[in-house]
Each structure stands twice: as C-alpha cells, then as structure tokens.
Amino acid sequence: MKKPKLLLTAVFGPYGVKDEWAEDLGCQMELLNNQITRAQGIHSPRQSYWSFGLYMMAENLKVPTTVLDFPKWEDFTAELKNGYTHVGISFITPNVLKARRMADHIRFEYPEMKIILGGYGTILPDLQSHVPHDEVCHGEGVRWLRRYFGEDENASLRHPALIGPAFETLYGYATKPRGAILMPGLGCENGCDFCITSHKFEKCYVPLLHTGQEVYAACRRAETEKKATGFSVMDENFLKRPQRARELLAEMEAHGKPYVFDLFSSAETIKQLGVDFLVRLGVRMVWIGVESKSNKHAKTAGIDLKALVNELQDKGIIVQASMILFQHHHDEKTIQEDIDWVISLESSLTQFMNYTALPGTALYEQVKSENRLRNVPWRHQHGQGELVFDHPNFPNPKDHARILLGAFKRKYQKGGPGVLNMALTLIRGLKRARAEYQQRRREGLAWNAETLRYEPSGQTGPDRFMKARILMMSRMAANARPALWAAFVYAPNNAARRKALEAIRLYREVLGKPKTSDRIAAVALVATGAVEYARLLFSKLRGRESIVRQPPCRRMEYRHHDIIATDPGLVESMVSQITAIAHEAEAALAEPKPETGRQ
Numbered sequence: 001m002k003k004p005k006l007l008l009t010a011v012f013g014p015y016g017v018k019d020e021w022a023e024d025l026g027c028q029m030e031l032l033n034n035q036i037t038r039a040q041g042i043h044s045p046r047q048s049y050w051s052f053g054l055y056m057m058a059e060n061l062k063v064p065t066t067v068l069d070f071p072k073w074e075d076f077t078a079e080l081k082n083g084y085t086h087v088g089i090s091f092i093t094p095n096v097l098k099a100r101r102m103a104d105h106i107r108f109e110y111p112e113m114k115i116i117l118g119g120y121g122t123i124l125p126d127l128q129s130h131v132p133h134d135e136v137c138h139g140e141g142v143r144w145l146r147r148y149f150g151e152d153e154n155a156s157l158r159h160p161a162l163i164g165p166a167f168e169t170l171y172g173y174a175t176k177p178r179g180a181i182l183m184p185g186l187g188c189e190n191g192c193d194f195c196i197t198s199h200k201f202e203k204c205y206v207p208l209l210h211t212g213q214e215v216y217a218a219c220r221r222a223e224t225e226k227k228a229t230g231f232s233v234m235d236e237n238f239l240k241r242p243q244r245a246r247e248l249l250a251e252m253e254a255h256g257k258p259y260v261f262d263l264f265s266s267a268e269t270i271k272q273l274g275v276d277f278l279v280r281l282g283v284r285m286v287w288i289g290v291e292s293k294s295n296k297h298a299k300t301a302g303i304d305l306k307a308l309v310n311e312l313q314d315k316g317i318i319v320q321a322s323m324i325l326f327q328h329h330h331d332e333k334t335i336q337e338d339i340d341w342v343i344s345l346e347s348s349l350t351q352f353m354n355y356t357a358l359p360g361t362a363l364y365e366q367v368k369s370e371n372r373l374r375n376v377p378w379r380h381q382h383g384q385g386e387l388v389f390d391h392p393n394f395p396n397p398k399d400h401a402r403i404l405l406g407a408f409k410r411k412y413q414k415g416g417p418g419v420l421n422m423a424l425t426l427i428r429g430l431k432r433a434r435a436e437y438q439q440r441r442r443e444g445l446a447w448n449a450e451t452l453r454y455e456p457s458g459q460t461g462p463d464r465f466m467k468a469r470i471l472m473m474s475r476m477a478a479n480a481r482p483a484l485w486a487a488f489v490y491a492p493n494n495a496a497r498r499k500a501l502e503a504i505r506l507y508r509e510v511l512g513k514p515k516t517s518d519r520i521a522a523v524a525l526v527a528t529g530a531v532e533y534a535r536l537l538f539s540k541l542r543g544r545e546s547i548v549r550q551p552p553c554r555r556m557e558y559r560h561h562d563i564i565a566t567d568p569g570l571v572e573s574m575v576s577q578i579t580a581i582a583h584e585a586e587a588a589l590a591e592p593k594p595e596t597g598r599q
C-alpha cells in the first residue's frame, strides 16, 4: 500500500471577485474591509489572515503533510502533480462551488486520491451532491485526522507559531505583520440561535489548549520563533474558561511577560471577571456580540452595555461591537433604532451582519419548520447580502444589502474612522492606567488574584507586572500615533476632524512631543494615503465599492518522522527510553519547512 501523503488546502483565489464560483461583496478575504470598517474608504486598515486551522492540523500529524494556503487555481493544480494519497479541502459555505471545482478536478485527473472535506462548509445538507468526497470531518480536525491515519489522537497538541495576517496595509502603506495567532478552542456553549460556530460543535466547547500554562507555552513559542508579543485569539468565548485565563495571567506575571491579546468574549463573561482583570491580562481589543438593544440573548440580558463599553474603552480596551440586522422583531423603524443604538454605544469598531439561518442552527430549524426558507444559492449565504429566509417586514431582497451598507455608512459618518477611534482608546487607557497605578501605590492597594480586584495590602513595593504592562500599553499607543495626521487630512467630516485634533493633543500630553521618526512616518502615511485615495477613486469610477486585494499563496511542508523500533523484544527498555528522548527532541526540532512563497 502506498505510504500516505496529505495535502491540506484552502479554496482557490481570487477572493472577493465575482466569477463562476464565488461572490464579490461580503466574500473578500479580509475582516476589516469586508465587515467592520466597510465604507470607511481610505481609513480602512487592510489585512488578510492565513487559514489557521490548516497549520494547526499539519503541525500535529505524523503523516507527511503539505499546507497550501490561498492558492490560485494554477497553484492548486500544479501542487497535485507532487503526488498525494489524500487531499483535505477546508471550505466555508459560500465557497462551496470552489470546493466543488477542486474536488471535480481531483476525481477527473487523480481518481485514486482520497478527498477529505472539513470546515464550516460541511454543514451543507446532502454534501456529496455538492462536493464529491470520500470522507468528511464535521468537527475538530486534528483528532479526526490522527484517528483516520492511525495516529494517537490523544497525543499532546503542539500549537504552531503562526503570524496571523498575510499582509497588512494602512493608508496604502505596507507594514510587516507581527501579530500571532492562538487557537485555544472551538465552539461555544451559549448556543445563540443564529450561531453556526456554537451549533457546529453541538453547543459544546472543544478545547485545544486546556490550561493557562499551555496557552502561555504557545505564546512563548510564538515569541521565540516569530518575535510576537501580540496575539489574536481564535476562540469564540475565550474568557468563558475563567480558570484558564487566570492561569495565563499568573504565568505571564511569573515570567514577566505582558503579552497582548485581541479576543472574543460575551458580555456576561466580561461582567463576571471584571474589566480590571482584562486590563491586567493585556486585552487590547475585545469583540462583543451586542446584537440588539432589546437584549433578547442570555449573554447580554440585564447588562448595561453602554456602561460596559464605556468602562472597557476608558481603561484602554478597544471594543468591537457586533450587531445582527433583520432579527425577527425588526421592521423599517426598529432596525434603524437598533442601528442608532449600537452607534450610540461609541465602540471603536462595529460589525454589522445579517441574521443568517445556516443549516444546523436553531434559527434554520425554526424558519424551515415555518416554511420560510428562501431558495438562496449557498454561494450567496455570507451574511452581507440578501436574507436566506422570508422576513415579513422586509420582502424586497434589495433592502437587505441596502440597509446593511447604510448601517456601515452611518457608523462612519457619526463615529469617524475606526483607526482614529482605536488610537484614542489606546491613549485614553494609557493615561488612566498610569494615573490609577500611582493612586494604588499611594493607597497601598495590590492585585488580589483570588478576588480579581485591587485591594488594601501591606505591600509597599511597585507592582512590577503592571509597570511592564503600562510600558507595553504605551508602545501600542505610540504605534498608532503616526496614523493621526492621515486620519485628520482625510477625515470624512468636521466631527472626525475635531476628533483627530483631540487625539493629536492627547498624544502630546501623554507621550510628549512626537519623535522625528513619528513625524516622518506621519508624513509618509499622508503621502501613501494620497495614492490610495486616487486608487479608490478610480475603483469607484469603475463602479466598485472598494479595492479588492489578494493574499499571496503560501506553501509549507511538514515532515514529522516517526522513530521505528525494529526488534522491541531485544532492547525493550532501552528503546522506550530512546524513543521518549527522541520524541522530545523531535518536538523541539520539528520545524515546518517553508518553501516557495508564490505571489
């Protein structure tokens, strides 16, 4: 039998371009420009994220594996010529036609290759008729693939050291991405009716990193190998495991490492832990599903969200508030009231997403049982277009995209550019953190890791960890400073211009005069911004909403060779000892082998 050799691949690009296989708007390979700072034009930071799950799986398999991320069609077809026994395709629902084209090609050209499907696209009913395949992984892929290839599914998990963005630009200026990715777990127990990430994992949480020590070790590895100190945490509700978060903080304190995190958290978990804990943990940005002012979800019930957002941002934590449009109770009037309400929260960033009934969710079951499911092709089901169910108050599909886009525009006009809001939050938080630090020293307060509060103590020495944290906060704020001039020059209105001036003043007050390098960077951003502005204008003249950028293709080979014992009877004890040592060495040395970075 042929030795297994696995290719794990993302669907092929280009992305966000309407063609035979996928859509344009709502399907860009970008988070910010697609669904957060949409309609903010030149102020929208541009980033694409690598397909993290692929690296997590490859890192943890012994079978020789290649990851092909963001291939163009030619990259994919060329890669298959390298000979694989198995091809794993990761896809989400709107990319189903891309997955189908890839699978059809494999079936036609390489009928002996086994096709394994995984990712959110696998929720599709009657999957075989959409994408031909041999196997489907409906859940967590590392354990599934280990089981499939006869490996130990319970072996400890090795978290990859992975920089998140494939590219990063701000005001047209490209910078080297530095933020790393953490993948502590999948799913969420809260089970909100529309939430596919919760329902896909049967309203359970599937941990990949169980303890704070494991999370810390993953951070350390990323710092050692990639020089990363900031992390985007791919976990739907990271703080829902308070013990793990507490352990992580304890580890960072013990090692003097004030890492920084962007994470998702429901409002109720933040309330339980308290904002001071989040500040100390190093949360830079928190994504909260606020959904609607009627607070119909358990996660927001009884919580004053305006007060929570204010407290978080006053203490320097950027809030990304997420709202669902076209909920059952919405009509032309109440939907606009909800949009106004979410804007009035004054979160630095806001995501608007349409209520989407994906198979497997409670919402899907409900609208299906009520015979309200519309026949919308899967490729359109990305949450930024028409509704997939009949909404009695919004019968015209054109309104679904129109109202959504209107919400983004209103947020921009009222709240100004997201980059500016983020910079303001960071500097206000720094100012307050410094003041509170001094006040606590004067009053003899110290952090109590049990109660998660600052409390009277006999301690007189400095809070070294918080000192390091404040230094980190001032570095983050300083990084945001050069963008302020561009935010001023290209501000959409007087209110945003005043906000930019206020930020420039506050930066001077808190950080002192800008350094020469800051001034040069600020001028450079205004200049590259002008070029970007012209590009955007040109794009709009051609009838497009924005410029669509493509991430580069990346190929990584993983070879984790196993130690083979030929005669275990003879030197049994010796072999087991050597094997243990070899496994340790293997774990320490096993490095993904980067190859060609095809653009």
Ligand code: B12
Residues within 6 Å of the ligand: 008, 010, 015, 016, 026, 027, 028, 029, 030, 031, 034, 035, 048, 049, 050, 051, 052, 053, 054, 056, 057, 087, 088, 089, 090, 091, 092, 093, 094, 095, 116, 117, 118, 119, 120, 121, 123, 137, 139, 140, 141, 142, 144, 145, 183, 186, 195, 196, 197, 234, 235, 236, 358, 381, 382, 383, 384
């Ligand atoms: C990062 C991310 C992105 C990145 C893209 C990264 C990329 N390179 O694809 C950005 C921000 C660009 C993005 C864009 C979009 N996204 Co997105 N995204 C996510 C997010 C937040 C995290 C994904 C992640 O890395 N998770 C961590 C890893 C470890 O988990 P994983 O990917 O699920 O992989 C595990 C398993 O699923 C399984 N597995 C996955 N693939 C495979 C393959 C094989 C062979 C096997 C065996 C197993 C397996 O094993 C993996 C390891 O355990 C998820 C939400 C979430 N929490 O998962 C949404 C999510 C995947 N996105 C979603 C959507 C809809 C979109 C968009 C259409 C925009 C939008 N409206 O939100 C666009 C589409 C872009 C495009 N052109 O394809 C939906 C998908 C819903 C669905 N049923 O299709 C999700 C679930 C969000 C949501 N709740 O709606 N997204």
Ligand code: SF4
Residues within 6 Å of the ligand: 188, 189, 190, 191, 192, 195, 196, 197, 198, 236, 237, 266, 289, 299
């Ligand atoms: S809290 Fe968030 S992640 Fe959890 S089920 Fe609700 S929407 Fe999904």
